[in-house]
Amino acid sequence: MQNILLNHQLPQSGQLGHSFDLSNVTINHRRYFQIAGMTLRVESDLPLDDRTFHPKFDSFRADGPGDDMVTIRHHFGIPELHEQAFGKASYRKPPWAIYHQNDSFYYLGISPYEGDSTLHRVVKFSESHTHATIYNDDACASVWRKGNLHSLTMFSSDQLLLARLLADRQGCYLHSSGVVVDGAGILFVGHSGVGKSTAMNLLLDAEEKGNIQVVSLCEDRNIIRKKEDGWQVYGTWNHYENPRVSSSSAPLKAICFLEQADENSITQLTSRKEIMRNLFSCIIRPFVTADWWEKTFDIIGAIVQEVPCYVMRFDKSGAIINEIAKLGGRHS
Numbered sequence: 001m002q003n004i005l006l007n008h009q010l011p012q013s014g015q016l017g018h019s020f021d022l023s024n025v026t027i028n029h030r031r032y033f034q035i036a037g038m039t040l041r042v043e044s045d046l047p048l049d050d051r052t053f054h055p056k057f058d059s060f061r062a063d064g065p066g067d068d069m070v071t072i073r074h075h076f077g078i079p080e081l082h083e084q085a086f087g088k089a090s091y092r093k094p095p096w097a098i099y100h101q102n103d104s105f106y107y108l109g110i111s112p113y114e115g116d117s118t119l120h121r122v123v124k125f126s127e128s129h130t131h132a133t134i135y136n137d138d139a140c141a142s143v144w145r146k147g148n149l150h151s152l153t154m155f156s157s158d159q160l161l162l163a164r165l166l167a168d169r170q171g172c173y174l175h176s177s178g179v180v181v182d183g184a185g186i187l188f189v190g191h192s193g194v195g196k197s198t199a200m201n202l203l204l205d206a207e208e209k210g211n212i213q214v215v216s217l218c219e220d221r222n223i224i225r226k227k228e229d230g231w232q233v234y235g236t237w238n239h240y241e242n243p244r245v246s247s248s249s250a251p252l253k254a255i256c257f258l259e260q261a262d263e264n265s266i267t268q269l270t271s272r273k274e275i276m277r278n279l280f281s282c283i284i285r286p287f288v289t290a291d292w293w294e295k296t297f298d299i300i301g302a303i304v305q306e307v308p309c310y311v312m313r314f315d316k317s318g319a320i321i322n323e324i325a326k327l328g329g330r331h332s
Helices: 055-060 138-146 159-167 196-208 272-281 290-306 321-327
Strands: 030-035 038-044 069-076 091-093 096-101 104-110 119-126 131-136 171-181 184-189 214-218 221-227 230-235 249-260 265-268 309-314
Touching (some): 030 055, 069 138, 069 159, 159 171, 159 221, 171 196, 171 230, 171 290, 171 321, 184 196, 184 230, 184 321, 196 214, 196 249, 196 309, 214 221, 221 290, 230 290, 249 321, 272 290, 309 321
Parallel strands (some): 038 069, 069 131, 184 249
Antiparallel strands (some): 030 038, 091 096, 104 119, 119 131, 171 184, 171 221, 221 230
């Protein structure tokens, strides 16, 4: 059977040959969100309302299109396809098989069970990943109607898409807590257990006491991008425990690699090799391709040269707060 996707004639809403007329899309079927300078336009066959997406997205809502547009179109019902028609996968590990053909990427949601050829999701991305046509299985329709969705793509995380987009925009996603302290962006970088949430809570406690001005970006995932006037840090909606997230951004003044200790100190790192190793270990990755690695390697190299990086050792006393404030330019 001839593969519909390979001919770029995608059936919509599970109806073969039916065309989804975007000119008739109303506000009830479209929403806009902004993150890290990008505007994501989400469109769906099914209506959207204020309950469709989790409240964490509220800060990221936008009124309309922006300069850098990414379109995500949701349909419900899987086209009749056979994975074998796509040839050899460039990546295949449940829940995804990925193919690159005809200037498009095809992400097929595959079963983890051997012998089960059912496709649970079919996604066609443009070469640049700025246009996504997503076919969700019928079960997703009820999930959509129930609302409180934690990702715009209905994937386990929107990082899969955003991390890919950022590499083309001199940016990257980092496993980190991000804060704006007295107007200066600071990242606490590291994996779970190193104290990112602890450092964040110490800052928020100091803010409540009126000792410092703090904006919490996100306590688990943040974005940095190089702009014309320097590096900028942006909050994301990919939180871990603390739902206090913000779409705010600020000039990035410091990256701190955390170590919980019995002392309170911040020491600048001078070894570029050590900084690169630490940053690469905390990069959030999409499905990796050679071009993504090449772009990301250049981005990390620029960060190492241009953004001050430190080791921050601290306990839970709060004594580290004054040292953090100095990173943003405050004098004791």
